[in-house]
Amino acid sequence: MPLTTADIQQWIQQSALVLHENSSYLTQLDSDIGDADHGINMDRGFQAVKMKLTNMEPADIGALLKLVGTTLVSTVGGASGPLYGTAFLRAGINTTGKQTLEAEDVVAMLDAAIEGVKARGKAQQGEKTMLDALLPAVDAARQAQSAQVTLEQVLQQTAAAAENGMKATIPMQATKGRASYLGERSIGHQDPGATSSWLLLKALADVSSRK
Numbered sequence: 001m002p003l004t005t006a007d008i009q010q011w012i013q014q015s016a017l018v019l020h021e022n023s024s025y026l027t028q029l030d031s032d033i034g035d036a037d038h039g040i041n042m043d044r045g046f047q048a049v050k051m052k053l054t055n056m057e058p059a060d061i062g063a064l065l066k067l068v069g070t071t072l073v074s075t076v077g078g079a080s081g082p083l084y085g086t087a088f089l090r091a092g093i094n095t096t097g098k099q100t101l102e103a104e105d106v107v108a109m110l111d112a113a114i115e116g117v118k119a120r121g122k123a124q125q126g127e128k129t130m131l132d133a134l135l136p137a138v139d140a141a142r143q144a145q146s147a148q149v150t151l152e153q154v155l156q157q158t159a160a161a162a163e164n165g166m167k168a169t170i171p172m173q174a175t176k177g178r179a180s181y182l183g184e185r186s187i188g189h190q191d192p193g194a195t196s197s198w199l200l201l202k203a204l205a206d207v208s209s210r211k
Contacts, residue, residue, distance in 0.1 A: 001211055002100040002151065008061050009053065012068055014203040016046035022199060029192040033179035037078060038192040045076035045084070060099055065092030079177060080193065083117050083130065090116030103145040103154045110138040110158070121177075128174035128186060130193035137162040137201055155205040162201045166194040 003011075019026075019042045026039030049071045058064035065088050073085030094112035098105065114134050118124070125135045140161035144154040169191035174180045179191070 002102050003061075003106070003208065004100050005058060005061050005064060007207055007211065008064055008101070009058065011204045011207045012046075012049060012053065012064070014207055015200050016050040018199050018203050019043050019046050019196065022196075026192050026196055029190055029195055032189045033174060033186050034177070034192060035078060038080060038196065041076045041078055041080050042084075042196050045072045045081065048075040060095070060097055061101060062092045062094070062096035062098060065089075065095060068092070079121070080196075083121055083193070084196075086116040086120040087113040103141075103151045106151070106154065106158075107138065107141045107145050110134070110141055114138055123177075126172065128169050128172040128179060128191050128194075129177060130191070130197045132169050132172070132191065133162040133165040133194035133197040133201075136165040137197075152205075152208045152211070155201075155208045159198065159202040159205040162194075162198040166190065166198045169194045 019039075023039035023043040026042060027036055028039075030036050030038035049068050052067060052071055056067070058067065069085045069087070069089030069092055072088060073081050075081070076084065091109045091113040094109050095101065095105065101109065114131070117131060117134065121129065121131070123129045123131050125131050137158045141154055141158040144157045167190070170189065171187060172191075173184055174186035174191070179186045179189075
């Protein structure tokens with residue numbers, strides 16, 4: 001079954017809940033190699049999104065995702081706001097006018113979001129950033145979609161690949177962002193941005209599995 005505008009709205013609500021529940025965990029990860037504010041910032045941003053959603057009826061999926069993007073840009077501090085904000089804005093542009101998303105639409109949406117992150121952050125895979133979760137995730141989504149499995153299976157495989165990518169950041173040395181200042185001391189720590197990226201994709205897979 002395709003994802004509807006209501007499903008995407010449920011995903012955003014679920015993401016707000018999950019990020020709130022994991023706020024301390026994400027901040028602890030960030031305290032090891034960053035500014036110790038990633039969980040706090042992500043929670044603040046998605047709580048602001050949640051409040052805005054109570055006062056609107058999104059016209060389509062694109063409008064909903066653009067709302068998320070603009071809200072994150074204006075409320076989330078540090079690098080997370082511009083990066084996640086750009087990701088959701090690009091995803092919103094890609095899905096403008098759409099009321100439903102099939103597997104190929106999800107792949108295109110993720111591609112657009114990731115291109116936004118790459119353009120904004122000037123990063124690539126292997127530098128201990130959120131892209132180390134996102135790029136394997138979209139590759140898995142593309143492979144699953146090509147295999148013509150169900151959308152639920154596509155999203156489950158996407159989330160699993162993001163989780164593996166997140167764990168793969170532990171032995172990496174950071175070469176981008178605040179963590180790069182630590183040099184070799186960044187090795188052995190899981191990247192908080194990759195972790196929040198996994199949490200968001202897992203939330204989407206969970207919403208799909210409950211349909």
